[in-house]
Amino acid sequence: MARLNRIRRIDPVSRLAEVEAGVVNADLQAALARYGLFYPPDPASHRISTLGGNLAENSGGPHCVRYGVTTHHVVELEVVLADGTRLTLPPARDWQPVLGDLTGVVVGSEGTLAVITAATVALTPLPPVTRTLLAAFPGVESALEAVAALIAARIWPATLELLDQRSVEMVERFVHAGYPVGAGAVLLAEVEGDPEGAGREADRVAALFRQAGALSVRLAADAAEAARLWAGRRAHYGAAARLAPHIWIQDVTVPRPALAAMMREALAIGDRYGLPVVTAAHAGDGNLHPAFPYDPEDPGSVSRLKAADRAVLEACVRLGGAITGEHGVGIDKRDNLPLMYAPHELALMRGVREVFDPGARRLNPGKALPDGPLPGPDPRPVERPPARALETPTDASEAADLIAWAAARYRRLAIRGAGTRAGPAAGDLVLSTRGLTGIPDFDPANLTVEVEAGVTAAALQARLAEAGLELPPLADARPEETVGGLVAARARCWGLGFGADWRDLLLAVEWVDGRGLRYRFGRKTMKNVAGYDLVHLAPGSRGRLGLFTRLTLRLLPRREPQAAARVRGPAPVLLAWALDQARARLRPAGLLLLRQGPEAVLYLRLAGPETPALLRSLPGTAGAAGLAWETTAPEEVAAATRRWHHLRAAALAAGRYREGGGRRGRCRGCWRRPGRPPWPCSPPPGPGRSTARDQPPPPAGCGKRAAPGGGQGPRPGSPWKHAWQPSSTPGGSSPPPGRGRHDPGHRRPDRHRPLQPLRLLPAGLPHLPPHRRGAP
Numbered sequence: 001m002a003r004l005n006r007i008r009r010i011d012p013v014s015r016l017a018e019v020e021a022g023v024v025n026a027d028l029q030a031a032l033a034r035y036g037l038f039y040p041p042d043p044a045s046h047r048i049s050t051l052g053g054n055l056a057e058n059s060g061g062p063h064c065v066r067y068g069v070t071t072h073h074v075v076e077l078e079v080v081l082a083d084g085t086r087l088t089l090p091p092a093r094d095w096q097p098v099l100g101d102l103t104g105v106v107v108g109s110e111g112t113l114a115v116i117t118a119a120t121v122a123l124t125p126l127p128p129v130t131r132t133l134l135a136a137f138p139g140v141e142s143a144l145e146a147v148a149a150l151i152a153a154r155i156w157p158a159t160l161e162l163l164d165q166r167s168v169e170m171v172e173r174f175v176h177a178g179y180p181v182g183a184g185a186v187l188l189a190e191v192e193g194d195p196e197g198a199g200r201e202a203d204r205v206a207a208l209f210r211q212a213g214a215l216s217v218r219l220a221a222d223a224a225e226a227a228r229l230w231a232g233r234r235a236h237y238g239a240a241a242r243l244a245p246h247i248w249i250q251d252v253t254v255p256r257p258a259l260a261a262m263m264r265e266a267l268a269i270g271d272r273y274g275l276p277v278v279t280a281a282h283a284g285d286g287n288l289h290p291a292f293p294y295d296p297e298d299p300g301s302v303s304r305l306k307a308a309d310r311a312v313l314e315a316c317v318r319l320g321g322a323i324t325g326e327h328g329v330g331i332d333k334r335d336n337l338p339l340m341y342a343p344h345e346l347a348l349m350r351g352v353r354e355v356f357d358p359g360a361r362r363l364n365p366g367k368a369l370p371d372g373p374l375p376g377p378d379p380r381p382v383e384r385p386p387a388r389a390l391e392t393p394t395d396a397s398e399a400a401d402l403i404a405w406a407a408a409r410y411r412r413l414a415i416r417g418a419g420t421r422a423g424p425a426a427g428d429l430v431l432s433t434r435g436l437t438g439i440p441d442f443d444p445a446n447l448t449v450e451v452e453a454g455v456t457a458a459a460l461q462a463r464l465a466e467a468g469l470e471l472p473p474l475a476d477a478r479p480e481e482t483v484g485g486l487v488a489a490r491a492r493c494w495g496l497g498f499g500a501d502w503r504d505l506l507l508a509v510e511w512v513d514g515r516g517l518r519y520r521f522g523r524k525t526m527k528n529v530a531g532y533d534l535v536h537l538a539p540g541s542r543g544r545l546g547l548f549t550r551l552t553l554r555l556l557p558r559r560e561p562q563a564a565a566r567v568r569g570p571a572p573v574l575l576a577w578a579l580d581q582a583r584a585r586l587r588p589a590g591l592l593l594l595r596q597g598p599e600a601v602l603y604l605r606l607a608g609p610e611t612p613a614l615l616r617s618l619p620g621t622a623g624a625a626g627l628a629w630e631t632t633a634p635e636e637v638a639a640a641t642r643r644w645h646h647l648r649a650a651a652l653a654a655g656r657y658r659e660g661g662g663r664r665g666r667c668r669g670c671w672r673r674p675g676r677p678p679w680p681c682s683p684p685p686g687p688g689r690s691t692a693r694d695q696p697p698p699p700a701g702c703g704k705r706a707a708p709g710g711g712q713g714p715r716p717g718s719p720w721k722h723a724w725q726p727s728s729t730p731g732g733s734s735p736p737p738g739r740g741r742h743d744p745g746h747r748r749p750d751r752h753r754p755l756q757p758l759r760l761l762p763a764g765l766p767h768l769p770p771h772r773r774g775a776p
């Protein structure tokens with residue numbers, strides 16, 4: 001892919017970049033830095049690895065603890081399939097994916113499902129200030145106690161890197177980074193924020209480190225000192241490579257509280273097999289890299305290495321982890337996947353591969369999955385389950401029995417959570433999740449919770465509030481709604497930034513398919529690239545995968561203080577103002593704009609330390625723009641969101657609304673051609689309009705949308721154009737040949753043009769071009 005090396009476009013306003021697959025990660029970062037932006041995934045190999053490789057491996061890096069991994073920053077993928085078809089996959093944040101989040105599945109598939117040729121990725125503003133600390137501890141245990149203390153104090157550092165004793169000595173001998181030789185372990189931490197906030201946070205971190213028994217804590221005085229400290233961490237592999245003719249670097253991930261146990265296991269395994277292991281870990285996300293020096297010319301050394309390697313993988317699975325967190329499966333770990341997955345789960349992954357690359361012959365054959373059968377015949381039918389289980393199974397095995405029984409009799413099943421959204425049951429049997437109400441694993445130290453699908457929003461929220469944690473999309477849920485239903489509907493994800501969408505928060509899911517087979521994908525770990533990421537098929541699947549029985553969710557520290565506001569005014573003025581807020585460095589946690597006749601109302605949710613500053617500045621800027629600002633109760637915002645969803649559901653049911661279709665009606669040319677005037681297309685026809693109040697505004701696309709005063713198109717130079725059409729930027733490059741033509745379909749009156757509510761998502765996601773299929 002080396003020649004696919006263009007950064008096609010950087011749009012600092014929408015915080016998007018369109019990048020070809022062969023662009024080296026560090027080159028993209030350098031180009032973005034000019035705009036005060038960065039692309040968060042930063043594998044240690046960022047100077048040599050490409051965006052395509054990062055996407056194919058779902059790469060992580062030291063900053064994942066705060067920003068998530070590659071999949072959380074992908075907006076759209078341009079791929080070539082095994083038969084040569086060029087395709088742009090549906091955007092990762094498509095609300096109502098027809099086939100599930102295919103982009104999420106292709107990311108991390110190691111080039112076995114498609115060749116990625118380009119990607120649109122979301123960008124993040126560079127933090128104003130970063131403070132770097134290095135703390136020395138008597139041992140790994142005390143260092144990990146310090147990590148636990150940070151998490152318990154709800155501090156969310158940007159990085160938390162750990163080196164064990166041997167690593168500290170080895171690295172210091174190699175690069176003289178100023179690491180304290182003799183320490184049992186060191187932690188390298190970074191905190192970010194405005195100058196005052198980052199300073200305060202660094203002081204808190206240092207105090208917690210000392211309380212946890214740190215021997216010394218050093219705060220880098222300037223960028224040069226911080227770079228020196230980082231040089232030590234980054235030299236880990238290079239230094240380890242000097243220990244022996246060869247070094248074998250393992251990559252496993254465990255729930256964070258199990259990290260100390262995993263490090264002890266790795267040491268014990270090294271001792272058992274006579275291999276002096278050295279370990280570095282991304283301590284914030286439970287991902288560790290034990291490195292075993294060995295001699296490839298010595299058959300004894302090689303066989304001991306193989307045994308040690310297998311023992312490490314078995315230990316990590318025993319501790320609830322995944323056999324690879326970020327380096328992938330490739331050929332080496334292919335035959336170890338059965339440690340994590342049952343035969344039918346692997347068969348399902350092979351089934352997915354079969355869809356993309358029949359026979360698995362063309363794309364990276366032999367990689368990523370072990371050989372084996374495709375999904376097999378239906379399981380043997382079971383006896384009729386007890387009557388109670390017909391309505392409300394109380395565990396996954398009861399649900400599996402019921403579904404297998406029903407499948408054998410060709411009965412159709414309708415899945416029901418609280419029933420707040422599902423219409424009349426369309427099945428012969430209604431399968432309710434009301435009996436699945438347990439919270440089997442609430443782990444604040446790992447920032448995860450595992451719930452059964454029928455747990456209500458109120459029950460979960462109460463549990464999280466006690467621990468000072470939150471799941472942002474729960475804020476708008478009705479108390480009786482179930483977590484399984486909310487995830488299946490991908491409900492009400494309108495917040496800004498990482499963590500606002502169920503897609504970012506779902507770490508693992510267990511479901512029973514339509515034949516009664518139980519599947520579990522994902523683990524309670526922040527990183528996991530073992531096998532295909534089928535977890536991403538779940539949000540928005542609306543029962544098509546089967547019945548969710550358990551879901552494991554990533555929790556976030558509750559952002560305090562929280563506030564809400566309502567702003568009213570003429571729709572275009574309000575939209576322009578809202579977009580300015582969405583793009584500002586200090587921005588609200590969520591913005592939801594709904595039209596009410598010629599007027600519009602914007603609901604704002606504010607959360608986190610920036611709330612007081614926003615409450616001071618926003619009323620003034622709103623007033624200056626002629627808008628009416630009122631602070632309001634968060635419950636009012638939640639009620640407005642629910643009302644809007646209710647209307648949307650009603651419009652859907654009446655066929656007046658097609659989901660996810662804002663993009664389908666949009667003119668590709670407008671998006672592709674910087675500075676192009678809005679396409680003079682005719683407005684969407686009237687029949688599809690709802691007359692209800694709080695009606696979502698019509699879809700936005702090429703700029704020819706609802707106009708001032710409820711008209712049908714923007715005036716030249718109106719803020720609507722600005723809203724939907726990224727401006728030309730110095731870093732943007734011209735579109736590739738063949739692109740940028742107006743889509744003729746855009747001229748046609750589209751009877752199904754949806755009522756697209758304006759949700760202001762991070763990085764201006766509504767700019768996305770339509771899902772398209774090109775010629776081979």
Ligand SMILES: Cc1cc2nc3c(=O)[nH]c(=O)nc-3n(C[C@H](O)[C@H](O)[C@H](O)COP(=O)(O)OP(=O)(O)OC[C@H]3O[C@@H](n4cnc5c(N)ncnc54)[C@H](O)[C@@H]3O)c2cc1C
Pocket residue numbers: 001021042043044045048049050051052053054055056057058059060061062110111112114115116117237326327364367
């Ligand atoms: C010293 C070192 C440190 C590392 N640190 C990290 C780290 O911190 N975090 C991390 O996640 N990983 C890390 N890695 C692993 C590796 O660098 C990453 O996985 C990286 O993303 C691979 O990118 P690449 O361009 O080198 O891809 P390659 O190694 O060339 O390819 C990786 C896989 O992706 C496939 N592939 C490549 N490009 C495409 C494409 N365009 N379309 C489809 N498939 C494609 C290839 O076929 C191959 O299967 C490290 C590796 C090394 C050597």
